[in-house]
Amino acid sequence: MPDQLLYATEAALNGLMAGVLYSLVALGFVLIFKASGIFNYAQGVLALFAALTLVGFQNGQVPFAHLINAVFGTDLHHFGWQLPALVAIVLTAGVMVALAIVIERYVLKHLVNQPPIILFMATIGMAYFLEGFGDIMWGADIKKLDVGLPQGLNETIDAVTFEAFGYGFFIDNLDIVASVVAALLVISLTLFSQYSKQGRALRAVADDHQAALSVGISLRFIWVLVWSIAGFVALVAGIMWGSKSGVQFSLSLIALKALPVLMLGGFTSIPGAIVGGLIIGMGEKLFEFFIGPMIGGATENWFAYVLALLFLVFRPQGLFGEKIIERV
Amino acid sequence: MFYREAGDFKTSYADDSQTFPIRFDRLRYYAVVAVAFGVIPFVINDYWANAVFVPFLIYAIAAIGLNILTGYCGQVSLGTGGFMAVGAYACYKLMTAFPEVSILIHVLLAGGITAMVGVLFGLPSLRIKGFYLAVATLAAQFFLVWLFNKVPWFYNYSASGQISAPERTILGHPVTGAATTASAKYLFCLVILFALAWLARNLTRGTVGRKWMAIRDMDIAAEIIGVNPLTTKLSAFAISSFYIGVAGALFFAVYLGAAEVGEAFGIQKSFLILFMIIIGGLGSIFGSFAGAAFMVLMPVLLKNILVGQFGWATDLAAHVELMIVGALIVIFLIAEPHGMAQLWRLAKEKLRLWPFPH
Numbered sequence: 001m002p003d004q005l006l007y008a009t010e011a012a013l014n015g016l017m018a019g020v021l022y023s024l025v026a027l028g029f030v031l032i033f034k035a036s037g038i039f040n041y042a043q044g045v046l047a048l049f050a051a052l053t054l055v056g057f058q059n060g061q062v063p064f065a066h067l068i069n070a071v072f073g074t075d076l077h078h079f080g081w082q083l084p085a086l087v088a089i090v091l092t093a094g095v096m097v098a099l100a101i102v103i104e105r106y107v108l109k110h111l112v113n114q115p116p117i118i119l120f121m122a123t124i125g126m127a128y129f130l131e132g133f134g135d136i137m138w139g140a141d142i143k144k145l146d147v148g149l150p151q152g153l154n155e156t157i158d159a160v161t162f163e164a165f166g167y168g169f170f171i172d173n174l175d176i177v178a179s180v181v182a183a184l185l186v187i188s189l190t191l192f193s194q195y196s197k198q199g200r201a202l203r204a205v206a207d208d209h210q211a212a213l214s215v216g217i218s219l220r221f222i223w224v225l226v227w228s229i230a231g232f233v234a235l236v237a238g239i240m241w242g243s244k245s246g247v248q249f250s251l252s253l254i255a256l257k258a259l260p261v262l263m264l265g266g267f268t269s270i271p272g273a274i275v276g277g278l279i280i281g282m283g284e285k286l287f288e289f290f291i292g293p294m295i296g297g298a299t300e301n302w303f304a305y306v307l308a309l310l311f312l313v314f315r316p317q318g319l320f321g322e323k324i325i326e327r328v
Numbered sequence: 329m330f331y332r333e334a335g336d337f338k339t340s341y342a343d344d345s346q347t348f349p350i351r352f353d354r355l356r357y358y359a360v361v362a363v364a365f366g367v368i369p370f371v372i373n374d375y376w377a378n379a380v381f382v383p384f385l386i387y388a389i390a391a392i393g394l395n396i397l398t399g400y401c402g403q404v405s406l407g408t409g410g411f412m413a414v415g416a417y418a419c420y421k422l423m424t425a426f427p428e429v430s431i432l433i434h435v436l437l438a439g440g441i442t443a444m445v446g447v448l449f450g451l452p453s454l455r456i457k458g459f460y461l462a463v464a465t466l467a468a469q470f471f472l473v474w475l476f477n478k479v480p481w482f483y484n485y486s487a488s489g490q491i492s493a494p495e496r497t498i499l500g501h502p503v504t505g506a507a508t509t510a511s512a513k514y515l516f517c518l519v520i521l522f523a524l525a526w527l528a529r530n531l532t533r534g535t536v537g538r539k540w541m542a543i544r545d546m547d548i549a550a551e552i553i554g555v556n557p558l559t560t561k562l563s564a565f566a567i568s569s570f571y572i573g574v575a576g577a578l579f580f581a582v583y584l585g586a587a588e589v590g591e592a593f594g595i596q597k598s599f600l601i602l603f604m605i606i607i608g609g610l611g612s613i614f615g616s617f618a619g620a621a622f623m624v625l626m627p628v629l630l631k632n633i634l635v636g637q638f639g640w641a642t643d644l645a646a647h648v649e650l651m652i653v654g655a656l657i658v659i660f661l662i663a664e665p666h667g668m669a670q671l672w673r674l675a676k677e678k679l680r681l682w683p684f685p686h
Contacts (some may be wrong), residue, residue, distance in 0.1 A: 041461050070640045110662040117404060120459065121606050122661045124599065129654025135647040256595070257465045267459070296478035305467030312456045314462060 005165070009083035010169045011289040012282050017175030019281020021244075024237040026265065026273035027185070028230040032205040033267050035226040039120045042127040043259070044255020046231055050097070051135040051238030051247045053095050055136040055145050057088040063137045088280035089235070096231030097224075104224045131252060139247070145242035145265045149177050178240045185236060186274060189229070196224060206268075260308035266318030275319060280304045331679040351486075362641045364518060365674075371513040377510035384624045385517035391616035397612035398602070400532055401564035402544030403453050407465035409597035410472035411569050413589050414442045415576030417482050423504075423581070431496040431503060435520065435577045442573020443566040445472075450565030452563025454558060457547070469595055473548060475511050476589040492586035504581045513582050515579060520578065524571060529613050531567065540564050543609070593626040603653065607660050609669025618668040626653070637675045 025043055032040040060079040063128065068076055077313040083091070107126065111119055158168035193199035204212040205222045213219055240253050261280050265272025284303045292299045317323055331351045338344040348354040372381060390412060397403050403415075419438035423431065450469040453461050476482050483491050495505030502508045503516040531537055539560045542550035549674050580587045587593075600623060608619020627649055634645040663669050 124656045125657030129651050130649045132650030263463050302470035302474050309464045309467040316456045
C-alpha cells in the first residue's frame, strides 16, 4: 500500500477509537432522552463529576477540604489511605445513584409538564452547579486517573502491521479497552431493556408517559433508574477519558462533542449513538488528515458540528431517529 | 395609590396604543431615562464603568438580540458568542480600513454584517427545529471562532493573533482606546442601547413581533394563518444577529479594547447571554435588562463578599459562583419559568390593587 493510504488508514482507525468514546457519552444522552424526553446537557459534567469522585475516593481525599480550610482555617487534605480501584468504582457508582435520586427529587419532579426547552435549560443549570460542586468537593487541579487499565502502544498490532505493510500502526491499548467496554455496555443495556422487567417498564415510559402511568409503572422510579444508568455510563466514560487525558475541566466539553454525534445518529436510537460516534470520530480525523493542513489545521473543533448540520438539512431526524410527524 | 388606569382617560388612538399606557409607569420610565442620561455620566468613575455599567449596557444589547430570536421567535441559539465575534472582527476590520469614518457607523455596519452571517446560519432553521437547531447553532459558534483564529487576514496579521481597538473619537471625545473617560464609554454605549431597545420594543409589539410570536407558539398553525415562515424566521435571525453584532463590536472596541477570540467570544459567552434571558424572562425587553443586570452584578457582589469580606481564595469564590449561578437557574425555572419579568408583572398587578386588595 502507498504510504499516504497507510497513514490515512491509521488516522481512520484512531478516529474510530475516539468515536467509541464519543459514543459512550452520547449513549447517556440517548438513555435519558428516550425515557424522559429531556435533553440532558449535564451528561458531560456528570462524566467529569464521576471521574473526580473516583479519583477522590481512590486517593482518600477529604471532600470539601478547600472550603473547610477556608472557613475554619484548618489544613485538611487527605485521609491518608488509598482505596483499591474496584472499591472506589463501586463507591462512585453509589454516589451517582444518590445524585440521580437528588436530581429527581429536587429538580425533575418540579418540572413535569414543562416544555422541553425549559427542561433543557434546567440541565444547563445543573451542569453549572455540578461543575462548581465537583470543584469545591475535590479541588480543581488536573488529576491523574489510574484504575489499572492498560495504556500505551499496542505492540501486537504494531508488529503485525509492520510485518504486513512495512509500517506499524500506532493504536493505544486504552482505546482498545474502551471499545471492548463500550461494546459490553451496549450489549448489556440492550439485554436489560429487552428482557428485564424494569427494562420493559423503561421502554414503556419511553413510548408513552401517560399510558405507562396508567398501567401502574412508577414514573419517578423509572426516572431515578434511568438517571442512575446514565450516571453509570458517565462513570465509564469518565474513567476512559480520565485515563486518557487526566481528569480536568475539558472533560465536560466532550459532552458538546456528543451533540453532533446525537444529531447524526438520531436522539432516540442507541445504535444511532454508536454509529454516529464512529462516523464523527473517523470523519474528523480523516478531514484533519486530508483537508486540515490546507486550511490551517485544528479543524476538529468544528468539523463534527458542520457535518451534522449539513446532514440534518437532508435528514432532519438523523440516521436512525424516528420520523418526525407533526400535527396541528 | 398612584398605579391606576382609573382617571387616566385616553382621547386618541395614539394615546391608547402607547407603550406605557399607565401614567405612573410612563413617569417612572422618564425618570429612569433622565437619571441614566442626566445624572450617572457626571458621577461615574472608572471602577463603576468597567465593572458594572459598561458590561451591563453591552450585555443588555446582546440579551435583547438573543431574546428576539429565542424569546420572541422561539429559535434557541447557542451561537451568540460566535456572532458577537463576527461583530467585533467586522468592527475591527472597518475601523482599521476606513479610519476617517465615524465609529458609530462602523458599529452599525458591523451589526449589519453580523446580520448577514446570522441569516446564513439561520437558513437550516427552516428545516430543523428545537434542539437540533440549538446544536446546529453550535456549529456557527465553533466554526466562527476557529475562522477568526486561523485566518490572519481577520486580525491584520498581528503577531499575537489579538485585535486591539485604535483610538476613535465622536465629537472630539475619544470613545475607544486608552484615553477614553468612563463617562464617554458609558454614554456611547447608553445611546446605542437606548436606540436599539426602543426599536426592539416597537418591533416586538408591531406586525413583525406578532409574526415571530405566532411562529414561536406553533409554527405550523402560524403558517396556516398566513405567516410566511421563511421571511419570519430569517428576519428574526437577521435582527437578532444585528443586535448581537453591535454588542460584540462594542464589547471589543469600548469595553475590552483588545480581544482574543477564543477567550472573549467562546461558548461560555453564549451560555452567559442565554442565562441572562432565562433569568430575566423569555420574550420580554424588560427581562433582557433585568437578566443582564443580574448576571453582571451577581459576580461582582459575590466577589466582594467572598473574597473581600471572608478572605476566601479567588478560585474557591469562582467555584461557589458557578454553583450559585447553576442553582439559581434551576430555582428560577422551577419557581418562575418566565423569569424576573414575570415577577415584575405580578408586582405591578398587586400594585394596581394596593392598598385595597378586596
